[in-house]
Amino acid sequence: MExxxxxxxxxxxxxxxxGEIDDRLAVKIRKEVDFALERKEVINIIFDLTNVxxxxxxxxxxxxxxxxxxxxxxxxxxxxxxxxxxxxILDMVGVMSIYKxxxxxxxxxxx
Numbered sequence: 001m002e003x004x005x006x007x008x009x010x011x012x013x014x015x016x017x018x019g020e021i022d023d024r025l026a027v028k029i030r031k032e033v034d035f036a037l038e039r040k041e042v043i044n045i046i047f048d049l050t051n052v053x054x055x056x057x058x059x060x061x062x063x064x065x066x067x068x069x070x071x072x073x074x075x076x077x078x079x080x081x082x083x084x085x086x087x088x089i090l091d092m093v094g095v096m097s098i099y100k101x102x103x104x105x106x107x108x109x110x111x
Contacts, residue, residue, distance in 0.1 A: 004029050006036050011075070012044040013037060018051040021059030030062055037066070043075030046102065050081030055089060063095050078102055 002019030013036050019025060036042060045066055049055075067077045080102040082090060090096045 016048040020054040023058040026058035026062045043073040046078040048080045
């Protein structure tokens with residue numbers, strides 16, 4: 001089952017995604033995230049990918065586009081919980097060279 005949950009934590013938008021990020025889900029996420037990023041106090045983003053089993057080029061585009069938005073606002077972009085397959089894709093296309101990574105949820109909840 002696909003699900004997307006957004007939560008604002010101070011100046012950070014947490015995006016928890018469950019399911020496979022394909023073109024259809026990426027469009028839905030993009031609309032919701034971009035609307036939330038319009039809030040002036042939100043400058044950082046965390047994508048929780050703990051429950052993402054697959055990501056295609058639409059998912060990569062989603063991450064790159066949201067990185068550009070938060071970077072322009074002077075914020076940071078993070079990923080959390082990549083499985084080996086998703087991590088390999090993100091490494092291959094260079095996403096992990098611009099995104100910071102949290103290993104565990106506890107790391108950002110204490111930030």
